[in-house]
Amino acid sequence: MLEIASKSSPVGSTVFALLALLVISLVVLSILRYYLPLRTTPAFYTVPIFFALWLPSVVVILLPIDLASNATTDDEATRGIWLPERVLLVSWRISYWLTFVLTWFLLPILEEYSDAGYRDPKGKLMHSLRENAQFMATVLAASVLGLIYFFISYGFSIVSLKGLLMALAYMFGLVLAIYLMGHGLVSIPRRLMRNASLTGRLRRLQARAPKLYERMQDSLVTLEEIEYQVFELGRRKVGSALDYQDWIEELQEMANITDDHAPPATIDPTASRIIPTVITEKFLADLTRNLMRARHTRLRYVAEWNHLVQKASETQAIIDSAAPKKLDFGDADPHAGMWEKTKILSPYTRHMVYFHLLPYMQVALAIFLGAASACIVWSEVIKLAFPKLSFIRLTVIHHWVGDKAQVGFAGQVISALWICYMCSAALISMTEVKVWRGRALVKRNTSHESAFWYALQVAKLSIPISxxxxxxxxxxxxxxxxxxxxxxxxxxxxPLGRWFDDLYPVFVLIPVLATLFGVYGRVKRLFVGMDVVDDDEDSPTGYGTGSWREGRDLIDRDVRGNSLRRRDDAFSRLATTTGNTGRSAPVLSMPATRSSGTSPARSPVRPSANARPGPSSRRPQLEEPEDDNMFAIIGHRMKNTIDTFEAPRWMQDLGQGIKKPKWMGGDEEENTPQRPDGHERNNSDFRRWFGGEGGIRL
Structure with a gap:
């Protein structure tokens, strides 16, 4: 208390640090709420994930405070936030060792624990320990030479062992951090620059659509195959299946399968046996794990597809607003947040912001971040040979008293921004490089295993980058x-650790140049084919795999189907409301489409990606009706084909002024039989010769 009351005590800095920790905690909680289903997530899952995100964020604040505390300026006005050395040491020990334990022990165990398919906690824990023991044995075998070298040079002691563990963990994290950061330093500004072009943004979204749609459909097929396994497993009521009846019922409940559930249309019931003769605990655990993964994969691709369709629709609306100078995105999604539902700008102001202001702001931000990326790469390359030419050093250290460098409040803010940008470049790369076994972040539906894995990477990369x-x-x-x-x-x-720390960051040039010149896309096209879609390259023209025209048709079909469903739901709700008051419900009529202006690929309305086909709708009814014979069916099809022919206008107007003689039926116009829909019945329908009834069957 005496130290706090003294004039030299950092009361203001302490208050600032506590407020910063409170803000960081609120931000991390909002991130967890955005990505995780908190109501169904156990507390022993949420707390480690929270600290795995919270501790790296604390490092971003703690490092600038450490800089200013040990290089304090002489001027009180420019002095930054500082803390006593003992407080900093305790803070670093807590932050580092908690991060170390989370990274190497707790998070990997919980990751495998959440992904294990066993029912009881003991089975999950044993499975997790076996998987992690294999990984730790591999890491130990790879580092045995380093251990021998270190112990021969410096002897075996607790202090040397602790230093060795810290150095090895840093080197392992730096290898991954440099590669990911180099990719992100180019990807972030280039993405902003490309998205500034509205037409280019729409074209890239359309080029991504076919591949994403195909993956979404494949995920549905995979899920249906696993559900069919669960269905067949539920039908087995004898033998070893009786010992796991409760487990099998839980699987059926998880997959929404009952005993009378029909197998999916994508599965051939006569295929080879998919259920083993003897049901074991390991088989049920693998089946449970595969079912959970398939469900989350399905949710992931459905969410990505809906996001892509929404972005493409908004971009198309922005482009279409160039002529009327008004922009309206329509009604917001019922499940959208309060900010998305709030409309502040007028249609004209919204057009000016989205069509003119935001693209220029994106270009300016891309240029700024591109310059920042160049400064980081330059500083990494020359920090050993010419440390005085480092741009990061020049921007952080502003005050010099002779040869003594000092860091003020401005240097603290700039250093925090540098660390945030470097960490963001590495973390964004993890969402772009698709080599993580299908793990992904999904809004409110992220799997626990994916959440643990991403939190593990955040905790692993923060210390090496800092x-x-x-x-x-x-x-x-x-x-x-x-x-x-x-x-x-x-x-x-x-010396090995010192040279590694000095020389390895130079290799950041490899991912930077590979991303800058599109090496990944060229290698992919070389080994896969010419029709591969890459986000970094322009897609080939034509209707091949990944064609933007094909993607445009898929997106338009989805948008039209969603709008029709929303209108059907609105009319259904209105019919329910008006039905209670005795009024007649409105009739929804569909206008006829012109065949000359509609592409055949766009004409059918595709079902929603979220809608799962029920048992009765899995197999489409493509068979012909059984009440007609073959000649009647041929008559139906020939009549529909002939009716689509339209005569020229001059031929239709020919003979309009000529009156028919009575013997040709000129006086029988009033007695022409009518069909129930109000049109004239054609008694000369030649389908009657083959047993048809004269009606056109659609």
Whole structure:
């Protein structure tokens, strides 16, 4: 208390640090609420994920405070946020070792635990320990040479073992961080620059649509195959299946399958046996795991498809607003947030913002972030040879008293922004590089296994990126920090660790150049084919796999189907409301489409991606009606074909002024028989010769 009351105590800095921690906690909670179904997520899942995201965010604030605390300016006005050295040391120890335990022990165990298909916690835990024991044994075997070298050079002790673990963990994280960060440093500004062009943005969305739609359909087929396995398993009532009857019933409830559920249309009931003769616990665990993964994969691709359709529709609306100078996105989704439902701008103002202002802002931001990426790459390359030419060093350290460098409040803010951008570049790359076994972040439907994996990567990459940023500053500055004394001395303890830390960041040029010149897309087209769609390259023209025209048709079909369903739902609700008051419900009429202006690929309305076909609708009724014979069916089809022919106008007007003689039926116009729909009945229908009834069957 005496220290807080003294004039030299950092009361203002302490209050600022506590407020920053509170803000970080609220942001992390909002992220968890956005991606995770919190109501169905156990507390022992949520708490580790929270700390795995919270601790790296604390590092972003703690490192600038450490810089200013050990390189304090002499001017009180420019002095930044600072804390005592003991407080910084305790904060670094808590942040680092909690992150270390989460990264290497707790999160991997919980990840496999959540993905295990066993019913009881003991079975899940044993499965998780077996999987992680294999991984740890592989890591230990790969690092045995390093252990021998380190112990021979410095002897075996608790202090040396701790330093070795810290150095190896840093090197392992730096290898992944440099690659991901190099990819993201190019991807972020390029994406902003490309999205500034509305037509180019729409074309890329349309080019991605066919491949995404195909994956969405494949995910449905995979899910139906697993559900069919559960269905067949539920039909087995004898033998070893009786020992796991409760487990089988839980699987049926999870898959919404009952005993009278028909098998999906995509499964051949006469195929080879898909259920083993003897049901074991391992088989049921694998089936449960595959079912959970298939459900989350289905949700992932459906969410991605809906997001793509929404973005394409909004981009098309922005482009179409060029002529009327008014932009209206229509009614918001009923499940959208309050911000999305709020309409502040007028249609004209919204057009000016989305059509003119935002593209220029994206271009400006892309140029700014592109320059920042170039500064980071330049600083990584020359930090060993010419450390004084590092742009990061020049932007963070503003105050010099002779040869003594000082960091003020402005340097703290700039250093926090640098660390945030470097971490964002690495984390965004994880969502773009599709090599993570199908893991993805889905709004409110992220699987627990995916959430643990992404939280694990965030915790794993934060410390290496932060220390790598620190080494791009002046040695006289970062060697005074508590972070260097805590971690840096362990890395620089051996010449191998010191040279690795100095030279390996130069390899950031490899992912930067590969992403900048589209090497990934060229390699993919070389090994896969010429019709491969890559987000970084222009898609080929034509109706091949990944054609933007095919994607445009799929998106238009989906938008039209969704609008029709929304209108049907609105009329249904209106009919229900008016039915209680005795009024007649409105009749929904569909206008006829012109065959000359509609593409054949766009004419059918595709069902919603979210709608699952029921048992009665899985097999489409393509058979002909059984009450007609073959000649009647041929008559139906010939009549429909002939009726689609339209005579020229001059031929239709020919003979309009000539009156028919009485013997030709000129006086029988009033007695012409009528059909129930009000049209004249054609008694000369030649389908009657073959047994037809004269009606046109659609």
């Amino acid at each position: 220390y790598n940023f620190l080494t791009m500053l002046s040695r006289s500055v970062y060697k005074k920090t508590v972070f260097y004394k805590f971690l840096g001395e362990s890395i620089d303890l051996t």
